[in-house]
Amino acid sequence: MREMRRGTERSVKRSYRRAKYAKYIESAAWFARRAQWEQDEKQRTGITTIFCFGGCGKEWSLNDHVHHISYDRLGNEAHVDLAGMCAECHYRLHEIVESATYLRMPRATAQRQGMRTLRWENRSQYEAQHQENSQTR
Numbered sequence: 001m002r003e004m005r006r007g008t009e010r011s012v013k014r015s016y017r018r019a020k021y022a023k024y025i026e027s028a029a030w031f032a033r034r035a036q037w038e039q040d041e042k043q044r045t046g047i048t049t050i051f052c053f054g055g056c057g058k059e060w061s062l063n064d065h066v067h068h069i070s071y072d073r074l075g076n077e078a079h080v081d082l083a084g085m086c087a088e089c090h091y092r093l094h095e096i097v098e099s100a101t102y103l104r105m106p107r108a109t110a111q112r113q114g115m116r117t118l119r120w121e122n123r124s125q126y127e128a129q130h131q132e133n134s135q136t137r
């Protein structure tokens, strides 16, 4: 019962956040924030190439997605609140962190764990492909 009430509270919060998010994500401010993120990320790593945070190995550009690791500072995000991702990895990450198991975790934990799972999936996929290729030779 308590579990259910907490669930309802959470989903109310979530739908409020979703509405706020939907408005922001269309804004010029968000567009500028993304461009700033790109600059800061290049500065941080010291290289001009940014790779998808999902670990798929694809190069990231401003045409791709930027994921919110945290919504706590929505509209005033810290660099670490954001992650450049390709569309494919981004959708998959949301699938993972919005699954029942992950929704039960604190958000920060779910995000960290979800990203780890996604990277692991990408790595195993790469290894499986690599193995297949070497077997056909």
Ligand SMILES: [Zn+2]
Pocket: 066, 067, 068, 090, 094
């Ligand atoms: Zn996202």
Ligand SMILES: [Zn+2]
Pocket: 052, 053, 054, 055, 056, 057, 058, 085, 086, 087, 088, 089, 090
């Ligand atoms: Zn990716």
